[in-house]
Amino acid sequence: MDAAKFLRKQLEFRKQLMDRINEIHSAHSLVEIMQQIGQRIPQLFQAERITIYLADNKNNQLVSKVISGNELKNINVPINHDTLAGHCAATRQIIHVKNAYDEHELRMLHSNLKFNRDWDKRSGFTTRQVLCVPMQFQQIFIGVIQILNKRGSDSFTEQDTEFATELATALGIALYNNQRMSKTAQQIPRPSRYQYLIEKELISEEQLQQAALTAREEQLSQDLVLIRDFEIDRTDVAKALERYFATDFIRYDNATAPPYQLLERLKPEMLRNDLWVPVGVENGSIQIVMENPHDLQKQGLISFSFPGQRKLRFLAAFSDEINQFIDLFYNQDTQSELHSTSIQDILSSIDQDDEPEIEQEIKQVSEEDSALVKMVNKIICDAYQANASDIHIEPSPGKNDVLVRIRIDGRCQVYQRIPYKYKYALTSRIKIMAGLDIAERRKPQDGKINFKKYGPLNIELRVATVPTAGSVEDVVLRVLASGDPLPFDKLGLTKHNFAVVQAAINKPYGLVLCVGPTGSGKTTSLHSAIAQINTPETKIWTAEDPVEITQKGLRQVQMNTKIGLNFASALRSFLRADPDVIMVGEMRDEETAAIGIESSLTGHLVFSTLHTNSAPETITRLLDMGMDPFSFSDALLVIMAQRLARRACPDCRQRYTPSADELTSLADEFGAEQFVAEGLNTESTQFVKTVGCEKCGKTGYRGRIGLHEILDCTDEMKALIKKKAEVADIRELAMAQGMTTLKQDGILKMLQGQTDMQEIRRVCIK
DSSP states (O other): OOHHHHHHHHHHHHHHHHHHHHHHHHOOSHHHHHHHHHHHHHHHTTEEEEEEEEEETTTTEEEEEEEETTEEEEEEEESSSSSHHHHHHHHTOOEEESOTTOHHHHHHHOTTOOOOTHHHHHHOOOOOOEEEEEEEETTEEEEEEEEEEETTSSSOOHHHHHHHHHHHHHHHHHHHHHHHHHHHHHHSOOOOTTHHHHHTTSSOHHHHHHHHHHHHHHTOOHHHHHHHHSOOOHHHHHHHHHHHHTSOBOOOOTTOOOOHHHHTTOOHHHHHHHTEEEEEEETTEEEEEESOTTOHHHHHHHHTTSTTOOOEEEEEOOHHHHHHHHHIIIIIHHHHHHHHSOHHHHHHTSOOOSOOOHHHHHHHTTOTTSHHHHHHHHHHHHHHHTTEEEEEEEOOSTTOOEEEEEEETTEEEEEEEEOGGGHHHHHHHHHHHHTOOTTOOSSOEEEEEEGGGTSSOOOEEEEEEEEETTTEEEEEEEEOOOSSOOOGGGSOOOHHHHHHHHHHHTSSSEEEEEEOSTTSSHHHHHHHHHHHHOOTTOOEEEEESSOOSOOTTEEEEEOBGGGTBOHHHHHHHHHTSOOSEEEESOOOSHHHHHHHHHHHHTTOEEEEEEOOSSHHHHHHHHHHTTOOHHHHHHHEEEEEEEEEEEEEOTTTOEEEOOOHHHHHHHHHHHOHHHHHHTTOOSTTOOEEEOOOOTTTTTSSEEEEEEEEEEEEOOHHHHHHHHTTOOHHHHHHHHHHTTOOOHHHHHHHHHHTTSSOHHHHHHHOOO
16 A cells, blocks of 8 residues: 555544544433444444443442443453453553463463453354553543454554544543533432422422322322322423423324334334334434433433434423324324325326336335335225225236225125236235245245234235236235134024034034135134133134134144144144144145044044035035044034125115015925924015115125024934935934024024025025
């Protein structure tokens, strides 16, 4: 390196050093000084680590404050000749070691000097070179700077030592002034936190003591106890705190604009736990509201959340109003924006000129503030608000618009048409949210979206992509049910069916099956049944794919076929985990069914689902899968087949007296003899007609009801199963023993006014 380059490099280094020294002198607290050193000084010396030790002359030791997690912790080193920093403090001389593990080099400095290798073992850090420089001010010893490991070199240079000495001098002055100011502040008597309230005779000292005791007992803020129990106006408490803290007191205002740039790296859970939040920037300073703006430790931790930002202004606020700010910034703002914006507004903001190119569209998806991102969020939010179970994104080849349909109450309806230009970007955005490969467009993919990361709703969506003709992909999003199980008595079971199922689930062992097509509510019904027996005395394991409904007390396992965790393997592991009750999501294969039946015969109550059309057909399906008829018949308790039919809108449905032909036709579908036996062929019999109104979206239906077919496995039924009887024989015996078919159950509910005959015929064959 020539002389000119070397000189320029030295001048640049000195300029950076002076900038860092000026920052240290302008710092307001010890924590802020430590932050400036920890973040900026190591890069200046091309070092891996720097530690500042402060002298504790009373205890003859050095103390260093380090950040560990969310706390400031102390490292104590005695001032003697046993350690490098302690030796530097004892001799007040610069120590330069090229290899901390070289015992000979250390003994050359002092016979007692050694390096404690346990520090490196605990931290995983390897110490090589060490440069220790004492800090003093006017013969007053302040502490030691310790710089570790020069990058790309075997040792620190003379210039490093020179600049470290200059830094030590500046630090000595800054730390001395900081300590002196802290002592002066401690000597000045501070007014009482609530002096203003006492002066205004709004409260007495005795009441303050009582409020403090209540706050400790209930673990509440004393401010809120004064407001709640002593009816002190919030404005008066705010004035008292404003005067006490000598800073502005901020009150909650729901019109406060969220400071998005400050919030993007902060998690709401952390803010609620630490009780602070940024509310904006004023005159170049970030405004931070916190309950105690004099909390130096918390100030130091907050400053680490805004690296590179020197100006932070700490303001006071009530603890409950801080939480209101957090709720406003992270929830209400996004939700209100989506509610106030229509999908047409978002679409109008999108440029719709040219035919899209795949690569160009994929790049556009990454912009977080784009109209496309808002549009996807809006589609999901609208579907959820409409109680849709599925969202279908259906792009077409060429210049045909993307069709978006949503399934409500089991029926698809057109939600919106998206400009064809965004047919690639739309699917790519959803893939990004689901963590799928956006470059793979030739084969189907499956994933899941935790929508809480992207929008205001705490919901999950299951995503399936399917390549279709014309090099485009369909996307189907299933809105997963969440929350508590439906109460068992709300399933809509008739009195007879309720009694049969209730008796079965209260038995100590056996097999309970719920069958029907996809989306017929099988999982909901099983969870409702399990909730009946979910007690602290009962150990319940469930294997589900996916886990949609959660219950306290259940040990629920999510299937993951990629690692070999399927229903069969989960069921085998449950048997070794001391279960009382087992629920397996689906008996998809012979192995799962066999283990389930064996489990029910060995003293466990087993719940499962199967995709069959009716309860009698379930028996023949399992026998065809290879189940032993004797074991199966002994294990089976009950089979519940079900469907979901749309409920007639209670606000616009109409009851009417059917004609003779309608009544005859209905009797034929129900079974003429049973129709008469049930007492349904009377003059008071009324049918339901759907009309349509604003509340049901002109469809005539709102919500859904369950239709059930319950097969009770009696001794006579077990005998038929052992003989491998035909479906017709099984159905005949079941009906003779009181089973109503799906269609019969639907007709009974139609006559009760819950739905209409058209809907029953749509979902039921027999």
